[in-house]
Amino acid sequence: MSSDERALDAGTLAFLTRPGLTRLWTAARTRLERNGLRPTGTVRLQHLDAPEREALSLLLARPVTGPTVTIGLPDLDARLRASAAGRGLAATLEELGPPLTDRRALRDAAAAERAHVWSTARTELESTSLSSRPWAARWLEDLRRGGTLTRQDPHTATTVVTQAIRTLAALFPDGEAHPAPVSWGRGELATRVTGSAHGLDDGTLLSRLVLRGMALAHDTDFPTDAPTRRALWRAASVSPDEVSGTVLTYGLRPTGDTWQEKALRERADHRRETHLTLRDLRTLHLKMPPGTRVHVCENPRVVEAAADTARTAPLVCTSGSATTVVLTLLDALAASGCAFAYHGDFDWPGIALANRVTRRYAAEPWRMRAPDYEHLATRTHLHGTPRLPLTGPPVEAAWDPELAPAMEASGIALHEEAALDLLLEDLG
Known part of the structure; x- marks a missing residue:
């Protein structure tokens, strides 16, 4: 078992968990999680009290006498490795708990997932009749900038934007905003695209995305109430349910x-x-x-x-x-x-x-x-x-x-x- 894998002995653990070091570990944890768990940069502690100065002096093997101290994380990492802790800063913080979170890696992974959503959407759009239509490209870019899909998990975002593209392609088979050669019932269209007759019901995310695309295709405002939504569906040869209510x-x-x-x-x-x-x-x-x-x-x-x-x-x-x-x-x-x-x-x-x-x-x-x-x-x-x-x-x-x-x-x-x-x- 390596030194970094051995549990801290009771005396070392008692020293590292003394109250005078609490602020140091908190600040160091925050910095490491931002740095991809690498011990780089510095932390600055202000308004130190006597117990904190004493604990820091013992830990750093140098006197800390003033109200403020700046600590280099590479130096702290080296000091911990050479001390009874026998491990670096990241391993020490993991031992003290809770586990570290690599926030930079999470941000990079989230950015990669978002990029995948939009690359998938662009590929889907280019495979349809909408690929050469300026309104369709503008619609997709407006969605990307607006953040509506960013608030969804990547799987949901990819599914919904893909379904929206397929719906618009079905409504505008040559990319133009004139009555489609096929008239749809909204439930029928929803079943074809989503598998559910309610996939395009009012209030669903998919219906909002599709209506936004339809409004751009027809060069009209986004509908804000039920009558204008129904009028826009009808303009695209889609018949909303007009008999149940x-x-x-x-x-x-x-x-x-x-x-x-x-x-x-x-x-x-x-x-x-x-x-x-x-x-x-x-x-x-x-x-x-x-x-x-x-x-x-x-x-x-x-x-x-x-x-x-x-x-x-x-x-x-x-x-x-x-x-x-x-x-x-x-x-x-x-x-x-x-x-x-x-x-x-x-x-x-x-x-x-x-x-x-x-x-x-x-x-x-x-x-x-x-x-x-x-x-x-x-x-x-x-x-x-x-x-x-x-x-x-x-x-x-x-x-x-x-x-x-x-x-x-x-x-x-x-x-x-x-x-x-x-x-x-x-x-x-």
């Missing part, structure tokens, strides 16, 4: 003469609710009678009760969130000149949703002011209804600065069903 409606009576408008009026006449998809809304001409006032609620129970009691006012339900299909319908109704009244849950998510709808459509609050909340809170208390605690961070109501303080003071959340009888009166 629906918006719940009741009592809509558009004035058009197509079978769709007639069907809506007939369902309204028969007091039946209607679920509309994005595909419906793309072809539906929602021209409404002048001055139509549309009530917007949050919970489907309001629509159900309106139908059961033969109410006549037009009603749209967000079902708890302003999804793309909900906003698409409300946008179309707003464009036809409709005015809106909004009611939702008296809890913080409900207020946040109400803020979004009232701001976007200048909607009138519908029994959603502080007195309305206080009346309902009092009524539920008198009826002995169990209290539902109000939880989460408060949200100020854009239409009534008194509402949030009233809700905080009471501490009760009230769902829309608590006001159902009052809402039905208004829908008559």
Whole structure:
């Protein structure tokens, strides 16, 4: 067994671990880990106290008398080898623990892995129809500079950028941004490229990379909301799923003469609710009678009760969130000149949703002011209804600065069903 492999004897270990040497070992460890574990350069210790000066003097075999000392790591390495430690600085620090980390080697390895990601991506790009297109080269360079993939592990980064290139090559088989000869369903395209029908779903890293490339190919801005994302997919001959998401409606009576408008009026006449998809809304001409006032609620129970009691006012339900299909319908109704009244849950998510709808459509609050909340809170208390605690961070109501303080003071959340009888009166 070599001297560097033998364990330190108890006396040497006790000396090297004395408190007066702690700062030296910390500084030396930091320097070695930066230097590729080579004992080069110096460390400087300031504001030395008496125990530190004594310990350093014994270790270095020279007097340390001032408040500051500069120690050359080559000298320290040689001194340790010649001492009872019988090993160099790196081996000594390993023995004292914890193990040293060669940070320079880690940086070099990480840099090599990143370089491999981009060399693989460039090779993949050059093998496709995109190789001669300036927009594709710019897209790849923007990705490299932007750091989006740098935050991923190398395997994930390589996989995603390769899949993105293959997706764009499928969409632009000759590299040009015109409708592709093949029309894709987004799930079908995702399955071909990734093996999963959800590989290009909104919010995935792959979909963001592909959309960025598509935007460059079409010389347009990167889409920042669901409608513009869908428009960009369609421009590349990709059909997003437009049938799974629906918006719940009741009592809509558009004035058009197509079978769709007639069907809506007939369902309204028969007091039946209607679920509309994005595909419906793309072809539906929602021209409404002048001055139509549309009530917007949050919970489907309001629509159900309106139908059961033969109410006549037009009603749209967000079902708890302003999804793309909900906003698409409300946008179309707003464009036809409709005015809106909004009611939702008296809890913080409900207020946040109400803020979004009232701001976007200048909607009138519908029994959603502080007195309305206080009346309902009092009524539920008198009826002995169990209290539902109000939880989460408060949200100020854009239409009534008194509402949030009233809700905080009471501490009760009230769902829309608590006001159902009052809402039905208004829908008559």
